Amino acid sequence: MIDAKKVYKSLVYLSLNIIKNEKLRFEIFDKANFRNDFVAQINNMLTLEKDFDVNMDDVQLAQTFAKAIVKITESKQRFEKNEKTIDEIYAEYSSFLSETIKQFEVGRNELVNETLKITEEDILYSAIMNEAIKSKYKDLEKTQKAEEEKNKQAEEAAKKQQEEPKKNNQNTNQGQGQGFFGGFGGPQYQGQGIGEMPIPPSRDPRFYPYNAKPQWxxxxxxxxxxxxxxxxxxxxxxxxxxxxxxxxxxxxxxxxxxxxxxxxxxxxxxxxxxxxxxxxxxxxxxxxxxxxxxxxxxxxxxxxxxxxxxxxxxxxxxxxxxxxxxxxxxxxxxxxxxxxxxxxxxxxxxxxxxxxxxxxxxxxxxxxxxxxxxxxxxxxxxxxxxxxxxxxxxxxxxxxxxxxxxxxxxxxxxxxxxxxxxxxxxxxxxxxxxxLDRQKQMRANAEFQKAMMYMSQGQSYQMDQSLYDNPDEVIIKNPSKFSIWWNKTFKKKKDSDKK
Known part of the structure; x- marks a missing residue:
């Protein structure tokens, strides 16, 4: 079982680093979904304090973080402990960390930094939200949305130009394929793709499942x-x-x-x-x-x-x-x-x-x-x-x-x-x-299961890239000369036998 003190420490530092990040403070104020997920982490912190009797240097900080959220949102929030196990709390922490990194493009190292000294005064002092911050990030969001809309329109126009010749060819050959698809609902199934099959982390050369890389x-x-x-x-x-x-x-x-x-x-x-x-x-x-x-x-x-x-x-x-x-x-x-x-x-x-x-x-x-x-x-x-x-x-x-x-x-x-x-x-x-880094393996397995779930629903999902090493450091195994010769020789023979 995972150590409750380590999970509590991870939650505390994640919460502190989020509050110290001005952009993420604004997202707590502005985005209800993100705010609710963050409140859930504080509830998990409270559960660890009440049910597992853990703290940080003899101080329990869940109540202080709750006050900080109220200060940021300028509204009352409901905080209460739950009946979750340590494994469930850690799984939620890992998922929340991954979603935050992916959604708001924040570096993982910034969110899991444990070098800061934590005090109740510092937590409440960092929970600043004023009109200048609100105006700054609302303007940034408007600018970003306008650019995204402009890029989207340009992509759609380019895609339309590329598909025009294909459409003419499809109209010419439509009668040949309609008999088959028509009997089985034809056009209603066309275009319902399935997500790309994700590679299990254990088979991905970018995934390093150990806790250190000794250069010596x-x-x-x-x-x-x-x-x-x-x-x-x-x-x-x-x-x-x-x-x-x-x-x-x-x-x-x-x-x-x-x-x-x-x-x-x-x-x-x-x-x-x-x-x-x-x-x-x-x-x-x-x-x-x-x-x-x-x-x-x-x-x-x-x-x-x-x-x-x-x-x-x-x-x-x-x-x-x-x-x-x-x-x-x-x-x-x-x-x-x-x-x-x-x-x-x-x-x-x-x-x-x-x-x-x-x-x-x-x-x-x-x-x-x-x-x-x-x-x-x-x-x-x-x-x-x-x-x-x-x-x-x-x-x-x-x-x-x-x-x-x-x-x-x-x-x-x-x-x-x-x-x-x-x-x-x-x-x-x-x-x-x-x-072996057990926590990293658990996060990787959780991400893989999530990717499989999205794939089964016909959607795409990018696994947490912080799990993987820098592509420049990844070693790709090239086939040996013997394996190249073997494949060429016997594949040709197999193909000729089929013919």
């Missing part, structure tokens, strides 16, 4: 896209680099891991070499263990999935940020789906990045390998009582592959930084995105 939005979208692209590039480089690291475990590694301290009863070198080529199922898993490769980044499904996690967000958000906006809505807002795409996919990519962030994390990867887990847990080899030596194995790995582990860590830290920046920027832009 277009460049901000590009900056966020660039950050995401950098994060994706670093992530891909890191994944590719890890794919190139192939760690093999030679015999020296396994001797260190399996039996760093040889028991006295097991000192036969031939025996230990045979152990290295066993299929160690019980403790270490299936397969010969000598020179088995260990990958930091595999080439299977996992690596392909990591590539997808890195590439898709960059492509999606870059396409949305750098393409030419198709409407003013796209220009000043960040679309929800590309941002959420970035949050979800880059958020998921954080887990593999963190797993190789430091050498300690990489060490944990080896500890979790099925072949090496027994050593990390301090288990023994068969019945020899020899403890598996994972720490000794890791020292060998660090000596041989430490520089590569450091490079992976550097890329991982850079990836983490840019992914974090991307996620923070994406969430921030969602928070700062312009929100």
């Amino acid at each position: 939005m277009p460049i901000t979208k590009k900056v966020i896209a660039i950050i995401v692209v950098i994060a994706s590039i670093i992530l891909l480089i890191n994944n590719i680099y890890m794919m190139t690291i192939k760690i093999t475990f030679p015999e020296a590694y396994w001797r260190e891991f399996l039996f760093n301290k040889i028991p006295p009863n097991f000192n036969d070198e031939a025996f230990w070499k045979s152990v290295l080529n066993l299929k160690l199922i019980t403790d270490l898993g299936a397969g010969k263990v000598v020179n088995i490769p260990f990958d930091l980044q595999g080439i299977g499904f996992k690596s392909v999935f990591n590539f997808i996690l890195g590439i898709l967000p960059a492509i999606y958000i870059s396409f949305d940020a750098f393409r030419k906006p198709r409407s003013i809505k796209e220009k000043y807002r960040m679309n929800f789906f590309p941002v959420m795409f970035v949050v979800i996919f880059l958020g998921m990519s954080l887990f593999p990045v963190i797993s190789v962030l430091t050498e300690g994390n990489i060490k944990d990867l080896f500890k979790n390998n099925p072949f090496l887990r027994a050593g990390a847990d301090g288990q023994t080899l068969f019945a020899t009582g020899t403890k598996l030596n994972f720490d000794g194995l890791w020292n060998l790995l660090s000596n041989d592959y430490g520089h590569k582990f450091s490079t992976v860590s550097i890329f991982s830290i850079m990836s983490l930084v840019f992914i974090s920046l991307s996620l923070v920027a994406a969430i921030t832009i969602l928070v700062l995105n312009p929100k």
Whole structure:
């Protein structure tokens, strides 16, 4: 439901701005319809005060505006509260505002200006009506009517000259069409047109339904896209680099891991070499263990999935940020789906990045390998009582592959930084995105319904133009070359098939 205080504030400022406008004060005095509509707004203000207990800085102003109207009209008026709801009051306010702008050609900003300080004394002081004001606007109305009548006569004369040849042609061909129209009331239906179908505001490129147009939005979208692209590039480089690291475990590694301290009863070198080529199922898993490769980044499904996690967000958000906006809505807002795409996919990519962030994390990867887990847990080899030596194995790995582990860590830290920046920027832009202007949407819907009603009665109605943006700012989407080619090709084919 609409806030009663906001509706009351809108009514108060509209009423004050009308009274401060000399021309509109005269219209209150001179035009009964406008005066009655204005009185209805004061009655709505009174209803909000009595039924909803609202005010302006602890002052209720309906009675003061009532006195101002009496002062302007120099006659008594009847003021009373009604039983209307807040939604009904706001709908009447919107309709009255639109009609006033349209009928008297007053700027919307002037009528909804809320910068003025409101006091009871200022309201009554502004309610001035004297003979000089009456004479001034009556003379203006006479001059305007005379000009309108003159223009009307000139238009009718020009129209008559244009229709004269058409009339002669119609007389010639009248007999051909009279048989059909005569049976159905013919001439009485001719000329009964129907109003032009109005375009719903939601489909009109001039209508912007949000509450702000941040000028920084277009460049901000590009900056966020660039950050995401950098994060994706670093992530891909890191994944590719890890794919190139192939760690093999030679015999020296396994001797260190399996039996760093040889028991006295097991000192036969031939025996230990045979152990290295066993299929160690019980403790270490299936397969010969000598020179088995260990990958930091595999080439299977996992690596392909990591590539997808890195590439898709960059492509999606870059396409949305750098393409030419198709409407003013796209220009000043960040679309929800590309941002959420970035949050979800880059958020998921954080887990593999963190797993190789430091050498300690990489060490944990080896500890979790099925072949090496027994050593990390301090288990023994068969019945020899020899403890598996994972720490000794890791020292060998660090000596041989430490520089590569450091490079992976550097890329991982850079990836983490840019992914974090991307996620923070994406969430921030969602928070700062312009929100829907509910009141503007309600006014637009009310105007559209009114236009539909006029159309159904065969009349024309121009919707409140203050709802729409400046035509110079409106973005008109031109058809792409592909759509032009498609329409030409298949439309010609369709037309030829019909023939």
